[in-house]
Amino acid sequence: MEGKAILPLLFLSLSAIFLSLSSALDHQTLLLNPLPSPPTTLSWSDTVSESDSAQLHPNSPSSTATTPNTLSVQLHHIDAMALNKTPTQLFHLRLQRDAFRVKTLTSLAAAAASSSNRTTRGGGHVPVTGFSSSVVSGLSQGSGEYFTRLGVGTPPRYVYMVLDTGSDVVWLQCAPCKRCYTQADPIFDPRKSGSFATIPCGSPLCRKLDSPGCNSKKTCLYQVSYGDGSFTVGEFSTETLTFRGTKVGRVAIGCGHDNEGLFVGAAGLLGLGRGKLSFPAQTGSQFNRKFSYCLVDRSSSSKPSSVLFGDSAVSRTARFTPLVANPKLDTFYYVELIGISVGGTRVPGITASLFNLDPAGNGGVILDSGTSVTRLTRSAYNALRDAFRAGTSGLKRGPEFSLFDTCFDLSGKTEVKVPTVVLHFRNADVPLPATNYLIPVDSSGSFCFAFAGTMGGLSIIGNIQQQGFRVVYDLAGSRVGFSPRGCA
Numbered sequence: 001m002e003g004k005a006i007l008p009l010l011f012l013s014l015s016a017i018f019l020s021l022s023s024a025l026d027h028q029t030l031l032l033n034p035l036p037s038p039p040t041t042l043s044w045s046d047t048v049s050e051s052d053s054a055q056l057h058p059n060s061p062s063s064t065a066t067t068p069n070t071l072s073v074q075l076h077h078i079d080a081m082a083l084n085k086t087p088t089q090l091f092h093l094r095l096q097r098d099a100f101r102v103k104t105l106t107s108l109a110a111a112a113a114s115s116s117n118r119t120t121r122g123g124g125h126v127p128v129t130g131f132s133s134s135v136v137s138g139l140s141q142g143s144g145e146y147f148t149r150l151g152v153g154t155p156p157r158y159v160y161m162v163l164d165t166g167s168d169v170v171w172l173q174c175a176p177c178k179r180c181y182t183q184a185d186p187i188f189d190p191r192k193s194g195s196f197a198t199i200p201c202g203s204p205l206c207r208k209l210d211s212p213g214c215n216s217k218k219t220c221l222y223q224v225s226y227g228d229g230s231f232t233v234g235e236f237s238t239e240t241l242t243f244r245g246t247k248v249g250r251v252a253i254g255c256g257h258d259n260e261g262l263f264v265g266a267a268g269l270l271g272l273g274r275g276k277l278s279f280p281a282q283t284g285s286q287f288n289r290k291f292s293y294c295l296v297d298r299s300s301s302s303k304p305s306s307v308l309f310g311d312s313a314v315s316r317t318a319r320f321t322p323l324v325a326n327p328k329l330d331t332f333y334y335v336e337l338i339g340i341s342v343g344g345t346r347v348p349g350i351t352a353s354l355f356n357l358d359p360a361g362n363g364g365v366i367l368d369s370g371t372s373v374t375r376l377t378r379s380a381y382n383a384l385r386d387a388f389r390a391g392t393s394g395l396k397r398g399p400e401f402s403l404f405d406t407c408f409d410l411s412g413k414t415e416v417k418v419p420t421v422v423l424h425f426r427n428a429d430v431p432l433p434a435t436n437y438l439i440p441v442d443s444s445g446s447f448c449f450a451f452a453g454t455m456g457g458l459s460i461i462g463n464i465q466q467q468g469f470r471v472v473y474d475l476a477g478s479r480v481g482f483s484p485r486g487c488a
Contacts, residue, residue, distance in 0.1 A: 026344035027391075030434035032410055034443055035087035044453030069286060070310035071243050075146040075163065075293065079276045079306070081184075081265055088442055097145070098462075100371045105166055105332070105368065106456040112329040113361035124180035143461060144304060145370050146295070147266050151242030152253075153193030159185045160250050163293075163307065165369040165473075166274035168331050169209075169224055170282075171232055171254030172268025178258040183267050188400075190255055195240040197250075205252050206236060208277050222254040232256035232268075243437045251282055272369070272473075273331040280475055283309070289475035290314055293295045293369065294487040295467050303487075318472045321425035328361030333473065335364045335480055336426040337459065340380075342387040343419030349383030355459055363457040367471070367480060371462040373403065374451050381453030388449055390418030404448035408438075411445025423465070430482045436465050 063173045147162045152172060159172060160183070170418045173180050175189040190196040198219040199205050206220035213221030220236040235257040240249045256268070271278045272291065280291050292313035295305045324334040339350040354377050357364030363377075376384065385406050395416060398409035410416060421437050423430045439450045450464050470486025 025420065027419055029415050030413050030418050030438055032413055032447070033435075033438045033440065033443070035091055036079075036371065037087050038082055038085070038090060053455070057137055062146045069288075070312045071246055071248075071287065071308065073148050073150070073243050073307045073309075075148050075295070075305040075307055078145055078147060078162075081147075081160075083476050091441060092402075094145075094372055099403070100462065101166075101368075101371050102375055102454065105366070105371065105460060106458050107453070109329060109332070109361070109364075110328075110349060110456070115328065128301035145372065146293075148270070148307070150270075152188050152239060152267075153190065154195035154240050155193075156240075156242040157186070157188055157193075159183070159188060160265065161268055161270045162266045163270050163272055163369070165272045165367070167269055167271040168273040168278040168281075168329065169254055169271050169467055170251060170269065170277075170279055171222070171224060171234075171256055173232075173259050173330035174234055174255035174257055176257065180256075180261045181259055182265075184265060185267060188255075188267065190235075190237070190239070195249065196255075197238045199236050199238060199252070199288075204480045205238075207377065208252075209236065212270040213234070224254065232259040234258065248283055248286065251279065252277060256366070274333055274475065275331045280473065281310070286310075287313075290473065292470050292472040292481075292486070294470045295369070295463050296487060306440050313484040314472050314474055315470045315481065317485055318470065318483040319430065320472075320474070320477075321428040322477045322482040323475075323478045323480055324357055324364065326357060326361050326364060327359070332366040332368070333480060334366050335461070337423065337461075338426055339424040341420070341422040341424065341466065346424075347383050347386075347387045350380050355378045363459075365459040365461065367461045367466075369463055369466070373459045374462040374465045375454040375458075375460045376451060378453040378455055379455065381451060384451060385449065385453075388419065388421070389413070398446050401446060401448050403452045404441065404450070406449040407441065408447050409445060410447050413445070423461070428482060430466060430469075431484070433468055434466050439464060 041168040049298055079094070082093075085093070126416070146175075147160050149158055149160055151158050160170065173183060173187050175187045175191075177187060180187055193309065198217075199246065200222050201212070201214040201218050203220065209222055213223065215221055216237075221233065222236040223231060223233045225231040234254055237253060237255050238250045239253050240247050241251050242248075258457050272280060275281065280287065280289055287309040288311055290311060290313045291307060291309045292315065293305065293307040296303050324336055326332065326334050334357055336352065337355045340350045342348050355363065355365045375381075388462075389406055389484050392408065394420075396409045398407040401407050418434050418438055421432045423432065438447050440446070441448050466482070468487055472481035472483065472486075474481065
């Protein structure tokens with residue numbers, strides 16, 4: 001009898017353990033941190049001083065951890081350049097920039113789909129939406145959220161540059177200026193550089209531009225234009241860039257003498273797109289067309305974000321999904337999203353067909369470092385939102401906020417349980433930390449579900465959802481990977 005009595009107890013115990021494990025997999029704890037404040041100072045521990053760099057022999061190894069075939073660069077969010085802004089003001093500005101960014105990317109994708117030619121962003125071929133006057137730093141409302149400091153020329157002159165996976169052409173402001181916007185550092189003067197060289201009109205490099213120009217000296221001209229009338233025009237040239245003492249020679253850059261519009265702060269832009277003129281494509285022989293970045297959650301870490309170039313950028317723990325080619329647009333990083341799970345269950349209304357990239361270049365899903373909030377096609381977003389609302393019925397709902405229609409009043413709490421969210425890419429399941437989808441939007445305890453719907457066909461995986469992962473771009477292997485512990 002005693003043995004028979006033990007069996008039901010054992011069964012009940014195993015059931016309780018199973019339910020406990022199942023609950024742990026279906027839900028996770030979110031620690032409620034407030035909106036982050038910008039750092040009071042910018043530190044560039046991985047930047048060699050200008051005096052030190054000038055003494056470095058061009059071919060000597062750097063004294064830092066960077067080697068000729070590996071590059072490690074520190075990144076800062078553009079909020080770090082803001083002065084006298086509250087966390088709430090910074091968040092509003094970020095959402096404002098985000099709206100412009102999404103409009104820029106979707107309009108470019110739509111224009112490329114409707115054209116008969118392949119398009120590269122940053123060649124001046126298709127006008128795209130530019131900035132708003134309220135931008136506090138970083139270049140434009142549509143240019144990216146993270147910047148670094150690097151040396152340009154010989155000897156190197158250090159400037160701030162925005163890094164952008166949605167652009168290809170590398171460009172910066174150059175003296176003499178016909179028109180230049182205000183930037184934090186002195187404007188680069190190519191006449192004072194021993195490594196600056198113009199590019200002849202008929203050269204293969206010049207022909208890689210979508211709409212190359214030619215001046216009376218038979219040197220190549222570039223133009224990058226934005227839909228609000230902002231633009232940068234100048235010589236297409238080659239120059240040496242210096243990262244942490246490591247020199248990268250003969251990088252094709254736009255040297256902009258006429259830069260008009262609502263640009264602010266940084267000297268220019270380092271294009272990290274998939275096109276043939278981007279920095280990763282140009283430096284393929286040195287860094288094997290591989291790079292990765294780690295964007296840290298600014299609300300819970302003082303550790304800076306970073307980007308790596310070279311074979312060491314590929315994390316061994318990364319889960320990879322193949323890149324998808326858009327025949328009409330070679331700049332963006334298209335991936336295949338086949339489903340999303342909430343609370344351990346696949347959302348029934350979200351299928352791969354909602355995200356298909358058709359032969360004309362419509363639709364698809366891109367991975368983007370410059371968009372903050374992930375945008376999904378409207379029907380996919382509605383299904384995801386409804387599933388998340390069903391899993392959070394025990395939390396007190398709050399009013400809508402900006403683009404967010406699912407918000408909660410969590411004032412007075414220090415932590416809450418929320419259902420897990422998993423993005424299912426082809427061959428790669430990516431479980432998101434709770435901080436990557438339920439975020440603070442004010443200083444009063446309001447938190448919102450950090451996804452949004454879009455009426456356009458293009459879906460965008462934004463940087464809030466990428467926080468804490470090392471995101472690996474292996475162009476040589478035509479794949480993108482996510483490493484959940486790659487930021488350690």
